Amino acid sequence: MDSLQILIRRSLWLGVGTAAVLAAGCAGVAHNQGPVTLSAVVDQDGSVRSVTVLSGDSALAPAALEAVRQWRFKPYRVNGRATEFATRITVNFRLP
Numbered sequence: 001m002d003s004l005q006i007l008i009r010r011s012l013w014l015g016v017g018t019a020a021v022l023a024a025g026c027a028g029v030a031h032n033q034g035p036v037t038l039s040a041v042v043d044q045d046g047s048v049r050s051v052t053v054l055s056g057d058s059a060l061a062p063a064a065l066e067a068v069r070q071w072r073f074k075p076y077r078v079n080g081r082a083t084e085f086a087t088r089i090t091v092n093f094r095l096p
Contacts, residue, residue: 031095032057032059032060032093033060033093033094033095034056034057034060034092034093035055035056035090035091035092035093036053036055036056036057036060036061036064036090036091036093037053037054037055037056037088037089037090038051038052038053038054038064038065038068038088038089038090038091039051039052039054039086039087039088039089040052040068040086040087040088040089041084041085041086042073042076042084042085042086042087043084044075044082044083044084045075045082046072046073046074046075047072047073048068048069048070048071048072048073049084051065051068051069051089053065054088056091057093060091060093063091063093064091064093067091068089068091
């Protein structure tokens with residue numbers, strides 16, 4: 001079993017999205033690594049409404065976007081009411 005297959009099996013077990021794992025695995029084959037910085041808007045229910053790339057390797061950006069779109073946040077509350085919020089996220093890709 002090659003390292004990409006192991007990465008996919010392990011990531012599926014951890015609940016990481018398959019598309020993100022495949023893109024990250026392909027980036028690893030190309031020896032790409034480094035941070036991808038994203039800007040995200042999170043809805044009142046904690047789901048990611050929108051996400052955009054601020055900086056980082058264009059080969060790694062699709063995997064970072066796919067991963068963050070699947071995230072769920074604890075709703076942010078102001079005066080007891082859930083509200084949307086914007087946040088900056090850095091996804092770090094490292095080769096083993």
